[in-house]
Amino acid sequence: MTDFFTTGPFVPVYLALLLVVFCRAQATYWLGYYVATKLKTNVPDDGWRRRFYDWSEQDSVKNGVATLHRRGWIVIPLSFLTVGFQSIIQFAAGLITFPPPRYTAAMLPGCFAWALIYSTIGFSVWGAIIAAFAGSPYGIILIAVLVLVLVLLARWRRKAKERLVHD
Incomplete structure (x- = not known):
């Protein structure tokens, strides 16, 4: 599978990565939305729902929410150019119940950029770093x-x- 992403033809690799990042971002957003609309008023005692609720209370997620409030929707597509901050922002967008159609419109440019980066230089750079060190x-x-x-x-x-x- 990794050979496909590192040596496959550009268009299929780009489209596959675009699908992956789109689904991942949407899933993360909807988890945040679920926490905000269902779990904030009825906090679960344990299980996977409690873990997502606990994650929503971490400082990093609260900082993501604050960043969205402070900077606005532009943070959503820009977060795709980062490592680590991306998931927090997508989850935070769900937590503040950012309207789903507006969220999708805001995330699409970020998805296009992420897929372009990883289908061109992204995996090649990681592979080169690992090969150089190893x-x-x-x-x-x-x-x-x-x-x-x-x-x-x-x-x-x-x-x-x-x-x-x-x-």
């Missing part, structure tokens, strides 16, 4: 250290949040 023993060590640091940082953040909740 080609040397120092690169492999660097990748392992980076992964370890990210895992430790994530665990440290989770424990710090737990300490804040319990204090």
Whole structure:
């Protein structure tokens, strides 16, 4: 499957990536919309609905909501040019119950840009970076250290949040 995205013909790769990003953005938006319209008034005790509700209460999502309120709809297509912030903005758009037709119109330019980037240079750049690092023993060590640091940082953040909740 990854060979298709890295070496396939441009138009089918572009269209496939466009479909993927469109569906992913819509799903993320509708999860946020569901949380805002169903779970905010009836907070679940546990399960997958509780996990989405808890995610809607995180600082990163609240910052995404604040950014949408502050900057407006333009943030939606621009978020597709970022890594990590994209999902937060799509979820936040659902949380503020941004009207679905306007959301779709706002996200489409971002989807087109995202698919263009990843169908041209996106996967090639990632592949080149991995190949460059994995080609040397120092690169492999660097990748392992980076992964370890990210895992430790994530665990440290989770424990710090737990300490804040319990204090």
